[in-house]
Amino acid sequence: MNHQPFEEWLLNDKNLTPTEKRDLNLHLRTCTHCTALSATGLALRSANVAAPAAGFSMRFQQRLAAQKIAERRRKLWGMLVLILGGAGLLGWFAAPYFYTFISAPVEWITVIIGYFLFAVTSLQALTEVVSVMIRIVADFMPPYVWMVLVSALAGFGLLWIISIWRFSNRAPQGVSA
Ligand SMILES: [Zn+2]
Incomplete structure (x- = not known):
């Protein structure tokens, strides 16, 4: 019809x-x-x-403001509890190390420096290995494979940026007053 x-x-x-x-x-x-x-x-x-009762919108706004204040207070308390809890937990775990560090600082400093040096040297070795592997692979692969790889990476990067942009533009806005 x-x-x-x-x-x-x-x-x-x-x-x-x-x-x-x-x-x-x-x-x-x-x-x-x-x-x-x-x-x-x-x-x-x-x-x-049927119009809203007189003063309705004012009462509504007042309630909204009160809710916002309450929510802010709740968030603040939650953050405080989180920070205090985290600090307490950290102190609980770190206290024994701290005490041993205080009782023998020089030994601990040597240990820390040793770890640091170990990390640096392993990082150097790793970068060397990676660069050698890249050189081998570069010799092995023909140039057009590199071109395909690079363009694919660029495409993915572009897609990623676009999707982030679209997401941030579509993000819902909260109630503002
Ligand atoms: Zn009809």
């Missing part, structure tokens, strides 16, 4: 001429779809007539 232009009139809440009104009534008599539509429109209009 063809619902136009009646559907259009009902959806837009159009002011109808007498002829149009007669046509619409004729269509409504045979069409359940448009009858339902017109009933919904009537319900919405009668709902619009």
Whole structure:
């Protein structure tokens, strides 16, 4: 069944001429779809007539502000508990090391320097190994494979940036007042 232009009139809440009104009534008599539509429109209009009670929006805003303050306070307390808990836990774990460090600082400093040197030398060895491997692979692979690899990486990077951009633009905004 063809619902136009009646559907259009009902959806837009159009002011109808007498002829149009007669046509619409004729269509409504045979069409359940448009009858339902017109009933919904009537319900919405009668709902619009019921204005909010006086002072409602003010009370609403006051409640919103109170909720915001309460939420901020809750967040602050949560953060405080988290920080204190973390500091306590850290102290609990670090205390024995701290005491041994205080009792023999020189030994500990040598141990720490030893670890640091170990880390640096292993990092150097690792970079050397990686550079050698890259050289071997570079000799082994023909140039067009490199081109494909580089362009694929660039494509992925671009996709990543675009997806981040789209996500940050689509992020829902909170209620602001
Ligand atoms: Zn219809």
